[in-house]
Amino acid sequence: MKIGTTKTAVAAVAAVAVLALSACGGGSGTQQSGQGVAKQITIAAVNDQTGPVAYAGVGASKGAQLAIDQINEQGFLGDGVTLKLQQTDTAGEIDRAVSEMTKTMADNDVSVILGPTMAQQAAAVAPAVGQRKVPTVFTQSGSEGVVVNDYTFRATAPMESYYDIAAKWLGDNGLKNVSVIYNATYPTFANLGKTVFPKDAAANGVKVGQSIEVQSTTQDFTGQAQQIAQANPPAVSMMLIASQAVTFMKQLRQAGYQGQIVGTSVQGSGNAAAAGAAANGLVYPVDFSSAMNGETSQAFTKAFTAKYGKAPDAYAAEGFDALWWVARGIKASNDSSRSGIQKGLVQVAGHGFTGAMGDLTFDGNDMRVTGAMVKWDGSKESLVD
Known part of the structure; x- marks a missing residue:
């Protein structure tokens, strides 16, 4: 990635x-x-x-x-x-x-x-x-x-060059408070979660509340999911590799969170499917989707x-x-x-x-x-x- x-x-x-x-x-x-x-x-x-x-x-x-x-x-x-x-x-x-x-x-x-x-x-x-x-x-x-x-x-x-459309979407849809979880091992995600997204969010009237770092070795997100579910923000932005995102979404829903989840292009290409119903309604910015309607x-x-x-x-x-x-x-x-x-x-x-x-x-x-x-x-x- x-x-x-x-x-x-x-x-x-x-x-x-x-x-x-x-x-x-x-x-x-x-x-x-x-x-x-x-x-x-x-x-x-x-x-x-x-x-x-x-x-x-x-x-x-x-x-x-x-x-x-x-x-x-x-x-x-x-x-x-x-x-x-x-x-x-x-x-x-x-x-x-x-x-x-x-x-x-x-x-x-x-x-x-x-x-x-x-x-x-x-x-x-x-x-x-x-x-x-x-x-x-x-x-x-x-x-x-x-x-x-x-x-x-x-x-x-680079993901950061177009991820601002996610922050704009959150602002346009009235989701003004968001928790962030990101994989700090991968510099792209670390930069996105720590620096780029908070700036883009602020520019669109969106406040970043919780900001949670995990590592590439993290496979169990029970604690992080419960922490986010307890805060219950309108939206959660996750910046995780494909396998981690699947586990996180499942555990987040199991913890009772019902709000909006925003991912990255990593969840595209059908990678979200493994999360089953936990991924339904997931939104994310992509550089390409087969749904794009340009000629x-x-x-x-x-x-x-x-x-x-x-x-x-x-x-x-x-x-x-x-x-x-x-x-x-x-x-x-x-x-x-x-x-x-x-x-x-x-x-x-x-x-x-x-x-x-x-x-x-x-x-x-x-x-x-x-x-x-x-x-x-x-x-x-x-x-x-």
């Missing part, structure tokens, strides 16, 4: 820097800058396919593959030009992400990388990405320390559902837009070398484009979206005003 650096990640940064600088080249297929567009371009996805946040990596890779299918079928990059996706699993481990990214960057057949979704992993490898000059587009990885050089890009808007969003949803037999999640939309960003970059620079793709990505970011997540703009190499508030009714998401 959108999580940031830890002491382990800092140590891994040093390790990957040494490994990357000493790594030998892999294949012999690296195209030199200025040689135009190669007939086959390899994109390596290095992200979680197993482990606690595998849903983010699996979704991103599925979305990326759909984009590649479309790009190849359309001949978007020219007759006979094809993109190929090479998949590697980081399994939720920082050290493994360092190792796999090091090997991938040393493979001269790889032109661009779809990077790790966990921000601890992303922050650990980002410096080496710049040293090795391999353009890498991260999805999720929403904390600081990821987009740090000319070769690091992010196709997920490009609906076209993506239709194509994804046709390919995979189910509606896409936000992670898939991010992977899809990341790959179309890459393809547009190659076309813009007319150069599929690593340096050519880097220049093309920057060029496309300069004017933005419309993708699965709607109109996409950029702050440097960092994507921004409008976002949308959705409600979970127990089986599906719907847009809310």
Whole structure:
């Protein structure tokens, strides 16, 4: 998920820097800058396919593959030009992400990388990405320390950049007092719960009462649930990873709380379903939902559902837009070398484009979206005003 650096990640940064600088080249297929567009371009996805946040990596890779299918079928990059996706699993481990990214960057057949979704992993490898000059587009990885050089890009808007719509929704609906519970282990949630949301809430006339920190190891929320239920605020804002949120919502309802629960995009993509009736009526801001009614969003949803037999999640939309960003970059620079793709990505970011997540703009190499508030009714998401 959108999580940031830890002491382990800092140590891994040093390790990957040494490994990357000493790594030998892999294949012999690296195209030199200025040689135009190669007939086959390899994109390596290095992200979680197993482990606690595998849903983010699996979704991103599925979305990326759909984009590649479309790009190849359309001949978007020219007759006979094809993109190929090479998949590697980081399994939720920082050290493994360092190792796999090091090997991938040393493979001269790889032109661009779809990077790790966990921000601890992303922050650990980002410096080496710049040293090795391999353009890498991260999805999720929403904390600081990821987009740090000319070769690091992010196709997920940081949660804090659009979470203000949740505070506005609370204010507009007269929910003027809110308790907050957040996972302080994950810097994205820690920053959101401690700094960003309180400011956004105040700007919308919403007062934060209780503010409760938990850790990633917290699995039983009985005490916190009883504390919140006793205070009985009109709303509760939770910033927890998917499995924690399920347990917390169940225990909060069991403690007798009947008010409004506000989540994060982590509860999207059907992750709230495991909480059963406890999640009914949950609202949360997202960068993408299959309920979004924009033309490009609906076209993506239709194509994804046709390919995979189910509606896409936000992670898939991010992977899809990341790959179309890459393809547009190659076309813009007319150069599929690593340096050519880097220049093309920057060029496309300069004017933005419309993708699965709607109109996409950029702050440097960092994507921004409008976002949308959705409600979970127990089986599906719907847009809310």
